[in-house]
Structure formats: C-alpha cells, structure tokens
Amino acid sequence: MRNLIFPDYDKMSKWMAHYIVHKIKKANPTSDRPYVLGLPTGSSPVGTYKELVKLYNDGKVSFRNVITFNMDEYVGLPEDHPQSYHYFMWDNLFRHIDIPQEQINIPDGNAPDLQQECWNYEEKIKEAGGIDLFLGGIGEDGHIAFNEPGSSLSSRTRLKTLTYDTRVTNARFFDGDVDRVPKTALTVGVGTVMDAGEVAILVKGIKKARAMRMMIEEGVNHMWTSSMLQLHPHGMVLCDEEATMELKVGTVKYFKDIEREALSKLPEV
Numbered sequence: 354m355r356n357l358i359f360p361d362y363d364k365m366s367k368w369m370a371h372y373i374v375h376k377i378k379k380a381n382p383t384s385d386r387p388y389v390l391g392l393p394t395g396s397s398p399v400g401t402y403k404e405l406v407k408l409y410n411d412g413k414v415s416f417r418n419v420i421t422f423n424m425d426e427y428v429g430l431p432e433d434h435p436q437s438y439h440y441f442m443w444d445n446l447f448r449h450i451d452i453p454q455e456q457i458n459i460p461d462g463n464a465p466d467l468q469q470e471c472w473n474y475e476e477k478i479k480e481a482g483g484i485d486l487f488l489g490g491i492g493e494d495g496h497i498a499f500n501e502p503g504s505s506l507s508s509r510t511r512l513k514t515l516t517y518d519t520r521v522t523n524a525r526f527f528d529g530d531v532d533r534v535p536k537t538a539l540t541v542g543v544g545t546v547m548d549a550g551e552v553a554i555l556v557k558g559i560k561k562a563r564a565m566r567m568m569i570e571e572g573v574n575h576m577w578t579s580s581m582l583q584l585h586p587h588g589m590v591l592c593d594e595e596a597t598m599e600l601k602v603g604t605v606k607y608f609k610d611i612e613r614e615a616l617s618k619l620p621e622v
C-alpha cells in the first residue's frame with residue numbers, strides 16, 4: 354500500500370485530480386472501452402471534484418467515455434434532498450462536466466426492491482468491465498463506503514444499518530439532528546471495492562488519525578474495514594499532515610521518503 358502525505362488538503366486534492374485525469378488519458382477510453390471510476394461522497398473528495406471540474410474547464414480531459422459508479426446512498430431520502438448522495442454528486446461534479454447521464458450509476462435508495470437493486474448494481478459493474486479506479490474516503494470508525502465495523506471483508510453491494518456513531522458524525526449535514534439521519538443505506542461491499550484495478554483513499558484531518566493508524570499500521574481487521582486495503586495489489590492512501598498524527602514517526606518518515614519523487618510534482622495531464 355502506498356501512503357502519500359501532503360502538507361495540506363488543497364495539495365492532496367490537486368494531486369488526486371491530476372492522477373485521475375492522468376489515468377483517464379492514459380487509458381484513452383472509447384465508447385467500446387470506457388474508463389470506469391468508482392466515486393465517493395463526503396467532505397473528503399470535495400476538493401478533488403473541484404479540481405477535476407477545473408481540469409475539465411481547462412480542456413485537459415473529457416468524461417464522455419467514462420462510466421461512474423458511486424459507493425453508496427442513503428435509503429429513503431428523495432434524490433433531490435440536499436443530503437442525498439445523488440444530489441451531492443450532481444452538485445459537486447456531474448453537472449459541471451461532459452459525462453452522459455446514462456453513464457452515471459448511483460445505488461437507488463428508493464428502489465421498490467432494495468435487495469434486487471443491490472444485485473443489479475453488482476451486475477452493472479460487471480457489464481461495464483469492472484472498476485478501473487475506485488476512489489474512497491473513510492469514516493472515523495474506519496469504514497469504507499458504508500461498510501461499518503464488523504462488515505464482511507468479502508461483502509458485496511447490500512443494505513446496511515448505519516452505526517449510531519456514523520449517524521452522529523453525519524448529523525452535521527442534517528442540521529445537527531441525528532434523528533434526521535437515515536438509519537440504513539445501500540453500499541458497495543468491501544469485496545466490490547477490492548475488485549477494482551486500483552483503490553485510492555482520501556483522508557483529511559485529525560479526526561481520522563486513529564482510523565489511519567488502524568488502516569495502515571495495524572493488521573487487516575473487519576472492525577476497521579478500510580484496513581482491507583493492505584491486501585489490495587494497488588492500494589494508495591492520500592492524506593494531509595493532520596491525519597498522520599497517530600502514526601509512528603518512523604512510518605511517516607518512511608512513506609515521505611519513498612514517495613519523495615511522486616510528491617514533488619503533479620501527475621502529468
């Protein structure tokens with residue numbers, strides 16, 4: 354697993370966006386051979402999405418032959434609810450770029466048969482040829498997508514009950530009212546994320562420092578589902594300085610040293 358440590362959030366976001374564009378351009382996607390991206394919501398990827406929009410506006414990239422799959426969605430929130438992940442994605446990314454609407458996939462948390470929706474989602478990913486690059490964030494409890502502690506590390510897309518902790522953490526988006534945070538969500542599984550060709554996790558701020566330690570320095574453990582990244586052949590964690598606060602000094606020095614060159618410049622676009 355790689356760990357790229359940036360001086361601050363803006364630098365991390367810029368690097369991530371350039372990396373994504375670099376990968377899309379390298380793949381030179383066509384309608385027959387599209388590039389497939391897995392995408393997260395939350396505050397961590399907002400900077401990356403802003404930078405992607407900027408790169409698009411600067412004419413550096415087109416998303417015409419890109420297919421996206423979002424990680425998760427709350428159950429029961431209308432799509433036009435400002436806190437639904439549908440709304441978030443359109444607001445932060447999709448309406449600003451040239452991706453055709455039919456190439457955007459987000460689990461439908463209002464589907465009449467939620468189980469069927471999850472099976473269909475997995476099928477759609479397969480039909481698209483699998484996910485090339487899955488972007489993610491982590492929760493304070495180390496969850497990836499909505500794979501809460503104790504989730505099977507080989508899980509697939511399914512309905513999950515959110516922990517009280519996660520609902521309290523996400524209450525900040527619902528006027529601080531935990532009762533308004535949905536109790537369940539549809540989420541890709543840890544196994545779904547691990548099937549991607551590459552996985553890149555964005556981590557920002559001191560609140561994630563403990564989860565960072567569990568993900569990077571401790572063993573693979575279903576109580577910290579993002580630790581599964583250790584078993585991925587192409588896993589990478591991008592973080593700011595604050596997120597490293599609970600890592601050993603030696604770990605931080607090691608990663609800064611081996612990533613010196615990668616950190617010294619932006620991926621070519």
Ligand SMILES: N[C@@H]1[C@@H](O)[C@H](O)[C@@H](COP(=O)(O)O)O[C@@H]1O
Pocket residue numbers: 393394395396397398424425489490491492493497498499519523
């Ligand atoms: N389901 C999402 C996760 O995919 C996300 O990684 C996490 C962290 O959010 P933030 O980036 O706002 O800290 O929030 C939610 O729980």
